[in-house]
Amino acid sequence: MRRSLRSWIEQESDWQVCGEAEDGRVAVDKVKELLPDIVILDLQMPVMNGLEAARQITLFSPGTAMVMFTM
Numbered sequence: 001m002r003r004s005l006r007s008w009i010e011q012e013s014d015w016q017v018c019g020e021a022e023d024g025r026v027a028v029d030k031v032k033e034l035l036p037d038i039v040i041l042d043l044q045m046p047v048m049n050g051l052e053a054a055r056q057i058t059l060f061s062p063g064t065a066m067v068m069f070t071m
Contacts, residue, residue, distance in 0.1 A: 001071065005040065024048025028056045036064060043070035 006017050018034050021027035024045040031039055039057060041050035048056075054066050 001042075022046070024050060024053035027053050031057050031061055031064060035061065038065040038067065040067045040069070043068055 002020055002022075006020065009015050009017055015038070018036050019030040021030050024041075025047045027039070027041065027045070027050075028048065039054075041053055043050045045053065050068050050070075054068065057064055057066065
């Protein structure tokens with residue numbers, strides 16, 4: 001799913017993908033490192049779900065926009 005989403009974003013938008021994460025904890029760490037403008041999270045992620053990841057990201061990067069989805 002990540003690969004398909006990344007491919008769509010790169011082909012159909014002006015956005016640049018700066019990172020990917022296999023779970024919520026890694027997502028939080030990547031946001032700390034890369035400071036992206038927007039983060040796309042899946043509600044159901046291993047280790048830390050997307051909602052908790054969003055809460056933690058907001059604490060240190062309140063200006064980062066987030067999109068949450070689930071399948």
